[in-house]
Amino acid sequence: NAGVTQTPKFQVLKTGQSMTLQCAQDMNHNSMYWYRQDPGMGLRLIYYSASEGTTDKGEVPNGYNVSRLNKREFSLRLESAAPSQTSVYFCASRRPPAETNYGYTFGSGTRLTVV
Amino acid sequence: AQSVTQLDSHVSVSEGTPVLLRCNYSSSYSPSLFWYVQHPNKGLQLLLKYTSAATLVKGINGFEAEFKKSETSFHLTKPSAHMSDAAEYFCVVILSSGGSYIPTFGRGTSLIVHP
Numbered sequence: 357n358a359g360v361t362q363t364p365k366f367q368v369l370k371t372g373q374s375m376t377l378q379c380a381q382d383m384n385h386n387s388m389y390w391y392r393q394d395p396g397m398g399l400r401l402i403y404y405s406a407s408e409g410t411t412d413k414g415e416v417p418n419g420y421n422v423s424r425l426n427k428r429e430f431s432l433r434l435e436s437a438a439p440s441q442t443s444v445y446f447c448a449s450r451r452p453p454a455e456t457n458y459g460y461t462f463g464s465g466t467r468l469t470v471v
Numbered sequence: 472a473q474s475v476t477q478l479d480s481h482v483s484v485s486e487g488t489p490v491l492l493r494c495n496y497s498s499s500y501s502p503s504l505f506w507y508v509q510h511p512n513k514g515l516q517l518l519l520k521y522t523s524a525a526t527l528v529k530g531i532n533g534f535e536a537e538f539k540k541s542e543t544s545f546h547l548t549k550p551s552a553h554m555s556d557a558a559e560y561f562c563v564v565i566l567s568s569g570g571s572y573i574p575t576f577g578r579g580t581s582l583i584v585h586p
Contacts (some may be wrong), residue, residue, distance in 0.1 A: 378515065381523075396480065396575040398561060399515075406571040414573070446515065450572060458522060459505060460574055462515040 358381070362447050362463035369437040377432040377466050379447030382464040383439075388430040389421060389460070392443040399414045399446060405430050437470045444468070475504075475564040477577035485585045490534075490549040492580045494562035497543060503565040504545045505574070506536055510558045518560075521545060532556070559571045 360381045369375055381388065386407045391399040391414075401414030405424040419441060421433045434441060447463040478493040496502060506518040519530025526538045534582045545562060562577040 360571075389574070390576075391576075396578060398477075398578040400576070402572065404571070412571065448515075448574075451478075459517040459520055460515075463543065464514040 358464040358471075360449055360461050362466050363444075364466060365372070365464065366467050367469070369434075369468065371438060371470060373437050374433070374435050376398070376434075376435065377447075377468075379431065379463060380429045381447075381449040382428065383449060383451070383461065384427065385449035385451065385461075386427070388450045389426070389450070390430065390432045391448065392416065392441075393426055393446060394443050395467075396406045402432065402445075423461055437468075439470045442468060442470045475562050475575055475577040477516065477560075477562050477580050479580050480578065481581045481583060483583040483585065486554055487551050489545070490552045490582065492547040492560050492562075492582065494536075494545045494547065494563075494577060495543055496545060498564065500538065503537065503572075504536075505548050505563040505565070506530065506534070506545075507561045507563060508558050509579075512518045515561070518547070520545045549571065552582075552584050554586065557582055568585050 363378045363427045389404040390402040393399045400416045402420050403422040406428045411422050423431045445466045448460045450460050451458050475496045487504050505514045505522040508518050509515050521528050521538045529535045534549050538545050544558045560580045563574050566573040
């Protein structure tokens, strides 16, 4: 089924460990996004990629890096995890405005706990 | 600059009664606006969108929203709540910056439906 696939779904890290969250979409979308969701804060943008080969910082980029490997894949890396990065992470891609169902398609999320 | 404010963090209704979830935005131009729903431990699903066509927008599951430019509002309504409507709802405004489109989320409104 077409959509946005995130892996892993759950992860527990120790402080200082590194890991990469994977995101892939098979809808040929140009724009992709990484958000974190925390209680009472809504979703906050970490990084986004308007097109293959470009990435830009969002509202809360500190402690993260991203790679737009190709048009399909947009990964998020934590180089040295901190407890403050405990959150649920969502990847999204954007349908072009010309499409009747214009909007953003979200993955099912990665629940990350840093201890 | 653009921002979106959801005026209530929690809304509690009885099954069969109307639902009103309030959203105000600030924008220097006519924005694109969305409502998304998130059921517990699930991803985000698009409910409806406003993209400068009809000001009254109908979405899925009986929800609708009215864009009021004079009030800078995009409130979500439903005539009769169902138990399955209990979820978190997010109002989203799309920021246009240098040709990129950046979704900015409100902090969310938790809808509680009592039997």
